[in-house]
Every structure is written in structure tokens, then in C-alpha cells.
Amino acid sequence: MAEWTPISLNELLDQIQKSELDLNGERLNFWQLIKITPIKWEESTMGDCGSGFWVVGICGTKVIWYNDIEEGFNISNYQIYGKIEEYHCNQDELSWAVNRLFKLVEFYGEIGGQLGPPKELS
Template sequence: MNWRPISLKELNNIIETSVTVMDTEVLCFWNSIKIVPEKRQVPSYSNEDYFWIVGKIKNYIIYYNDIEEGFNISLENNLSHIEVTSSEQDELHFALIKLLKNYEI
């Protein structure tokens, strides 16, 4: 089976599914940080790989790693790429809870 990048439509479907299970606190937080998804380069993979950033707050971003099929948290840098990548396979609401509970935002 060959990997192919996720489409914006597929990403939006994943986000919509996750929103349905969010409690009030997480949903309010999500609504305050979500952005129109934008692709960012991931230098730690290759020059041709991009992940979708879906949320921003202060100097943190939430992005979807479609190779690992999960949402992750990273610091945002001034360059137009994702600086630190991880391979968590979190659903969106779990990544949001981690951001709320474990980061100084």
C-alpha cells in the first residue's frame, strides 16, 4: 500500500468527527485557536512532505501528521515550516487537552 497525502476534505472530516466528542471546555478552546488549515513543510522528513496546521495559540501550533495519522503539538518558528515533529497518533481532542493541561498558554 502506498502512502498519499491527506486531502483538505479528508482532514476536515477528521476534525468534524473529533468536534462531536469534545466537552464544552475543549470545544471552546478549539473554537478560540482553530485556523483555516494551512500546509507547512516538514524539513525533518523531506523537502516534499507537508503537514496541515489546524490551530495556533501564542507560539504553539497543532498540526496533523498524516504519515502517522494523528494530531501533534509543536512550537511555531518564524520560518514557514514545522520545527519539531512528533509521531503521536492523537485524535484532535486529545491533542487539545494536552495543550491545555501541559503547556503554558
């Protein structure tokens, strides 16, 4: 069995660039708003092996991060900047994770309820 090695930043950037081609319209605009320059964050379950996991997007109290052990993107909560709260092992493409997070924000919004234009108070 080959020994696991963490993904390099350049390899990750290549994956992100390819996945961005699958995004368009609102999803691409959303990604442009939440994406960050990838940075390694701590994760206590499995993250110590590779000095953390690459976080690629932040939206409210959620992050999109790359699990290079399982080779997929995940969405997790965080309370402290730099620490991923939950370990997930999805093998999702970035565009799938962006779409899932977009749907969460669209459904729940920042304070609950649907997003959209303001409505008159009755």
C-alpha cells in the first residue's frame, strides 16, 4: 500500500480551477463571494496527519474544505477561525459542495427564512 501524502497547494489550485468551469450564474457568483485563498485549518479527528486540511471557502459559520485523505470537498461548521469542527469524508467535487451550501443559504438565509428582495411589512 502506498503511503498517503497531503495534496500540494498547486494541485489543489488546479482542482479548484477545473471545478470552477462547472459553475455558472448564481452559483458562480456565490463562489466568487465565498472563496478564499486556500489555507490550512486544524481538524482534530484526522487533520493532524497532513498538518490540517485546506479551507477554500467561508460563508457565515461554515467552511468548504478539501479532505485530501478521501479526495473530496466537504462543508463543516466552525466557531473558531482556523479550526474545522466536524470531520467529513465526502468525495464531492467542489461544484457539488458550492451548490449544497448555496441551497442552504438560499433556504435558511442569514437569519432564517427565504432570501430575496425586501417585502413590505403589513
